[in-house]
Amino acid sequence: MKREPGMKALPPAPRRPLSVLLVLLALAALTIASFATLRLQWQGLFSADAAATSMEFLRGFAPPETAPAFLWKVAGGIAETLAMSALGTGIAALLGLALALPASGRFGGVGRGFIRLILNVLRSVPELVWAAVLLIAAGLGPFAGTLALAVHTTGVLGRLFADTLENESPQAEAALRINGAAPMAAFFYASLPQTLPQMMSYTLYRWENNIRAAAILGVVGAGGLGQMLKYHLSLFQMHQAATVILAMLLLVALVDAVSFGLRRVMTR
Amino acid sequence: MSFELQGVSVRHPSVAAGQAFALSDLALGIAQGEQVALIGPSGAGKTTLLHTLACALRPDAGGLQLFGTDPWKLDNAARHALRRRLFLAPQTPPLPPRQRVVTAVLAGRLPQWSLAQALLSLVKPADPRAAFEALARFNLEDKLYHRVDRLSGGERQRCGMARLLVSEAAAFLVDEPLSALDPTLARQTLRVLQQEAKARQATLVCSLHQVDLARQHFERIVGLRAGRIVFDAPREAVSDAMIAALYQNAHEAVPALADSPTPAVLRRPATRCF
Amino acid sequence: MSFELQGVSVRHPSVAAGQAFALSDLALGIAQGEQVALIGPSGAGKTTLLHTLACALRPDAGGLQLFGTDPWKLDNAARHALRRRLFLAPQTPPLPPRQRVVTAVLAGRLPQWSLAQALLSLVKPADPRAAFEALARFNLEDKLYHRVDRLSGGERQRCGMARLLVSEAAAFLVDEPLSALDPTLARQTLRVLQQEAKARQATLVCSLHQVDLARQHFERIVGLRAGRIVFDAPREAVSDAMIAALYQNAHEAVPALADSPTPAVLRRPATRCF
């Protein structure tokens, strides 16, 4: 039976909400205002000697220092960096997950607001300030560095995890809860497996960041690659700095590969 | 009585007040241990009704009694405790991809488990034998340790049914359990559901599109159309004409409706999307 | 010939080499404009076969010809261009939640659109009338501007079919299009699909669990079981016994199989999950 749909009036399209448009316009205005007020000077970038200057700068790094004694020091730095960053990030991931549950509104709006405020404060306080506070609380050494990383990263991961949980489609968890499962159990059986790859990726990405974290670790005398880099760059010892940068690059690539591999295993 | 509805009207949370109800003014009573088939055209409100029975949707009006109490008069904790006695198997089983069949099935036990048990079972399945036996009743035992996103459509649906079997509910609300199954398997699955309900003295409410199966296997049939109960009768009383009427008008006679614009078309949904 | 398979064997990418094929040694030819029903028990490989025909799975062995060329001998771009002439409607409608119906339907036009058109259509639907008319053929025109996650199961399925209607493919591969539809609507939907295929001279391959519908509406029926073609015959030649045999053994006779342990159970899947 053939119907004549053309006879039927096409319903008018619903109006779009203005708020999104307004926010987008505001963001565009902010961007334009930013560029306008900063008085950026691009001519330096496109001038003829920019390329020559950068080449000269880069050439300063070659060749990287390869004296065995120095390589040993770098190896020590790698170990220390890995230990601090892995432990700091691991602690932060656990705490962040614990805080993300209330922060994603699972225990009501008040809890959400309060925990989000705490998370905001945790990550608004820069690592350097945490380092100073923890230097006083825990003394010099990698422990203070680890904690400084952990505290700041908790704020970051807590927020990212909470957003991920809020963005996730809730059907699977709702199905379990309708059948009477406790909220936490339903979370572990439905939402967590759905969001785990994303959370894993954020955690590993923060780990990368923490590997590079430099300033804080120097302040608490924790050493590691970041501190070595700052030291050698400050003293214009470019060859040594080059070795440290290469080591960092390797570590970051390693974490990137781990992230890639885990994601493969988990999402394929 | 397992379920008792009086003048229940339901609107989905996203639908603005003042718009049409998905279910209007429903009256229905289902005794404990009864087996009821729910039939009706697509969009009639079958899923909505099952969700209402499962306390997953709050009626906007009318009285709902569940095992003799009004769940929406209880506090949250008590209502949630009540939900343990129900099992709702949704139309498309929302299983997290990458979960394994054994975990997905054992999730039916969650209401009975403590959090520690639940977590432990994620690491090492608590009772793989129960999951295995439940799956075996649907010929799916060989997929026990497979990932759910690597199952075929019918296998996934049976996985959802197996979850029902391991649960300890006293009322099963099953939404189109046979949609992705072949005829033989559909019959087998329905038989298992009915046997299980009978064995535990559980109530079974099952929405179906297979009218013949509904009429063969269920004593009582409820016909739903446009949010209202059209008939609610023992199977002997359901005639072919009633069935034809239930499904007929909504679609076949549309050209007739088309002349008078349906209000639904004029209604603007309050959706926000791109 | 639209499709021509010779000795095709297929394994899903996640399945380790050496394990059983999901389709083994299939031979099948489907002429342009032909309409074929694909039936078989759950897990038989219907979805897998449709994916293979749509170049969405690469055969591990055998020759596949699509409109006279072997797609897997072409380079990526050419093969992708070939895919535009096919439309695969998956078993569960692939609709992102929160998308609006009109957008989801018009996505069927994507292969024909330039990027600019596609982006523009997100802001202001390019051809809402086309979507409206496609939906109207499934009685869904009043949901044009609704969000897809607020549709009922059957409505969502019809939304997926409407996408097929707006596409410009020359071959429709439809995976269980009727699973969530009531009998009347199922018949109507099938009719629309067949009319549309006929009108465009398009090939239609449709997997179904409704054997009666398949036998009523399709000239040619292919029976699939355990990854093999059991029969491929005009409908007159398909007897009830053949149908019974197709569905029978796999499930009903399980107790008989039980004595000899099936290899599938002993096989450990190489899955990695939590």
Added chain:
Amino acid sequence: QQVLRVSAIPDEAPTELQRKFKPLGNYLEQKLGMKVEFMPVTDYAASVEGLINNKLDMVWFGGFTFVQAKARSGGKVLPLVQREEDEQFKSVFVTTDKAINKLTDLKGKTFSFGSESSTSGHLMPRYFLLNAGINPDTDMKRVAFSGAHDATVAAVSGGKVDAGAVNISVWEKLVTQNKVDPKTVRVFYTTPGYYDYNWSVRSDMNPALRQKLTEAFLSLNKNDPQGKEILDLQRATRFVPTRPENYDAIEKAARQAGLLK
């Protein structure tokens, strides 16, 4: 050239530096007849790179940073003037630990320097430690770089570092401002004097301008109100001319300590 771009190593807060610089900048604008702009940085290395890459014209360097700039530019940096005090600058070693009374007591202790590029907070203390037979990298339990003299004092007085090395002028400032209790935190070693801070320019600067700059600094005088304000802010009695050779000792120390290669 219309603008004289000036900066300073951030051994104090750049805001503080900016405050200190304001009257001096006005004074120089008067004397030179050109605009003077102060560009604060938070990293020592940036001021060095800025000067030798022609992005800055005059910088307030420490002794060590001057030596670095000279080495990195191939000798194209000239010191103009310095405070009288900078001819005999000193560092102090402070501690709260009663058991620490001389440099050799620092073996196996934790210790904090200031910034890596600081003369008085790192280079000279390290040099004198090495002379006393203590290699901070191997003989001490742990070495930190607090980044600033004030922070070093805070770490020591908080009891979280056994000892630290600071610039004598910052130490005296903190004591007079009562920011630190000299009874709990005490100085146990004061280094011999060395040449420190100076105002440096590139050697290719217009000689007339250079001449004018030098004269402007030298003519600052505690007797007139403007001069007094400037000199007080700079914590100087007066400015005196200086020469590159004054810093040869620092350069030698830096090479010995392995900080300059």
Added chain:
Amino acid sequence: MPSPAVSLPHGDPAWRGRLIGTLLAAIILWPLLAWSEFKPWILLDEQSLKATGRFLAAFFPPAHSLDFLALAAEATWQTVAMATAGMALALIGAIPFTLIVTEQLSVSRIGTGRIGWLGRTVRQAVRWLLILLRSVPELVWALLFVRIVGLGPTAGVLAIALTYCGMLGKVYAEILESANPHATRSLLQNGGSRLGALVYGMLPEAASELVSYTIYRWECAIRGSVVMGFVGAGGLGQRMDESMKMLAGDEVCTMLIIFVLLVACADGVSKLLRGRLA
């Protein structure tokens, strides 16, 4: 009712892997704890608590002299402007890189699960470029840009743009990969173009996550102090570092409050956009 005819396959095939994984993790954890001298109890030491308390007491009351507030307000705008400009430039680079790297959008992957050699090579190259961009420390970028464009905000904005381009590109790609691929895959299988599949299949799923992350990065750019301070570009982060080094607790406190307010603002925008856009 047929009782389960076949016997339960003995043992969970994943169990051994999990056990080994746990053991390995425990074995790795030990040296980590040792190297980082993990002794949390010293935090509870009475003297430490007292010292921390004294230190934190200096944070109150927050600095609120007019001079300082004016300075802070100027620094705040500078910060916001630099962060916004840096992010805008970073996005210009990050978006195309994301599209290249995301495997779910690969056409050659359909049907085989493997990506063609050309795709693989290009992807790998871009991945390395992204690694390079984000693992070269900010200090090195800063040193380079001081040479090229001199001190001031230009160098800071450029350094943000380059580093953040690397981070955004990577994380965006991972977000897209984590989204439910069903809709995207279906569009691609029916002959849709990569970008079509992206906007019609992926973005509706992933837009909210992308917005969350972008806003978070913007926050980071606001806090980022290393480069800003280095090139003398000013801004809140730099002021905060200075005040911290000088132990001016009250100033630190005021700036922390500004940070928290800015971050809360960003959170609000993020929530609004996520609710509406997706």
